Amino acid sequence: MDDMKNITEVCRLLGITSRTIRYYEQLGLIKTVRKSNTAPRQLGTETIERLRRICFLRKLGMGLDDIADVIDSDVKAAELIKSKKAAMKTEINELVERVNLLTEVIAAAEQGENIYETEKRLSLPPDHEEMKRIAGECTKLILERRFDELQGYLDDDMRQMPPGFFEVSWNVHIKPCGAFVSIGEQSIVADTVINRLHFEKQDIAILIEVHAGIVTGMLLQYCKE
Known part of the structure; x- marks a missing residue:
């Protein structure tokens, strides 16, 4: 026999409200059953699993109309995701x-x-050469561990980083790569200049976002050339 649970039990199990269950039933997404006109509404195992999937898709940001179209097909649900x-x-x-x-x-x-x-x-096309120059100077300062001099290139948000941030990043992420060998050719993707650094053990790419002559973001990635 199907293991039936009442709405209170299901709400506790899935972390939702009884109002949500009633709303989904009104939309035709699920069905509850009752043994008599006075008995409490209950949900069977399959309905609970269906409800769990609906809740999961909602958590992923899916609309109820879209969920109604894909809830009966795992393939369609994957395509929607x-x-x-x-x-x-x-x-x-x-x-x-x-x-x-x-x-x-x-x-x-x-x-x-x-x-x-x-x-x-701001409507003017970006000056790629200037972006490369700024990113190159910042990269040089990082390689030479002249972290204090970076402050003049950073926007206000980046200046709020904890004291010693660059020093810690160097010790944790760059130092283990071994001795510095050379700098590769720069490239630009959208508003980001990519500087590739060759080290003895592991190459690194430093991605530097530059807007109107100001560095608004930095990201370090390990890479292979």
Whole structure:
């Protein structure tokens, strides 16, 4: 016989409310049963598992209409998840661009520039050579462990990093790579300059985001050439 559980038990099991269960039933996503008109509503094992899957897809950010279309097919659910991930990556990229734009406008305002006039400057194509120059200088300072001099290139957010951050990063991530050998050719992807550093044991790529002559982000990756 199917192991039936009442709504209170299911709510405790899945961490949801009875209102959620009633709403999903109204939408036709699940069905509850009752042995008589006065008996409490219950859910069978298969329904509970179906409800668990619905809750999981909701946690991944799926809409109920989309869930209704894919809940009976694992293949369709997987395709929906892939589609959702792609859409979210696009949204993240757009948000990053917006944050970068806000950073530049705030910097202009702090320097007394009219914020509406910054649009003319920001609409200009990026100066890749200047970006490479700044990223190259920052990379050189890192290699020479002149971390204090980096501050003049960083935006306000990066200056808030804990004291000794670069020193710790050097000791933990760069020093184990062995002796420094050479710097590879620079490349640019969107607003990020990639400097490839060759070490005795392991190569490293330092990704440096540059906006309007200011470094807004750094990322270190191990790599192979």
